[in-house]
Amino acid sequence: MNERGHVNILIAGRSGVGKSTLINSVFDGDFVRTGVGKPVTQGTREIRKEGIPLSIFDTRGLEMANYKESDEQLRKFIADRRLSTDPKTHIHLAWICIAEDLRRVEDAEQDLVSRLIDYVPVVGVITKSRADQGFRQKVHDLLPKLTNVIRVRALREEFDDGHVLEPMGLKELVEHSMQLVPEAHRRAFAAAQKVDLDMKTSQAHQAVAAASVTAGGIAAVPIPFADAAAIIPVQITMIAGITAIYGLPVTEGFLSSLVVSVLGGAGGAFLGRTIVSGLLKLIPGAGSVAGGAIGAATAGLITVALGEAYIAAIYSLLAKNAGKAPSEQEIADAFKKEFVAAITMRGKR
Incomplete structure (x- = not known):
């Protein structure tokens, strides 16, 4: 959870432009209504919510007669934070x-x-978009140093004549923002946003790839049976990392029991190969080399199968439930089903 980082976003605009609606449409947890806020400068408050790796700095001083003084306080606040x-x-x-x-x-x-x-990349967000009529270009012209100007409509709108305007621009805003967030905090941004499920999944695949390399490296060490105890924590950490990327609130105990139960049941065939590789390592010379090679391949294979099965399970549950967090039991059932399917397919190959 710590390694996924924490992302801080300043959102400024006059009252009534739809900042709260935009925030709640983009980020998990009904953020503005249920988050805890505290003032950080005149006209600016920080909003956080437990379990979501995000802080929103909501600036409300643009309507004030002395907005320049508020802006200067905000600039100093951001500059000071940048020195941290x-x-x-x-x-x-x-x-x-x-x-x-x-x-x-x-x-x-x-x-x-x-x-x-001078301190942070700034995106122009045109809210309540219904008819551009050249306004986006006007914003570009007046604010040329913005990284982009993106038109959004956060909510579905239905008019008396039956005409409907669907939400728009949110995915474009999220994708552009993701490119601007520092690399170390992209997992946090992916976890906090709820617009783009594929963005979360892309980050999750990277976590699986990294864990597979680590597990394979551990298994390649020619020490009989020493790798098994070291690989399981790598796999549990991988599952925890994927969970954090998807922004799901599950416990450490649940994650541990989930991995052990899956490996102890459906993963029995792969564990058998791990035991064989351990026995081969007992044979001096060529045996230890062969055992290490088999162990590395098997460890990587199991780790990838676990990770990809978990991603498939989480993805399907979130897609099915329209982004609503599934229960631990739903996760466990879907994970085991996906892992059985994965190793059965690999076994046929």
């Missing part, structure tokens, strides 16, 4: 929200962007 030795405290990204129906960019918004761009 802990990158988890840095402000990693800023969204400047401008409502499309207002059709104008205020001096306060231009001043704020000019103060922020």
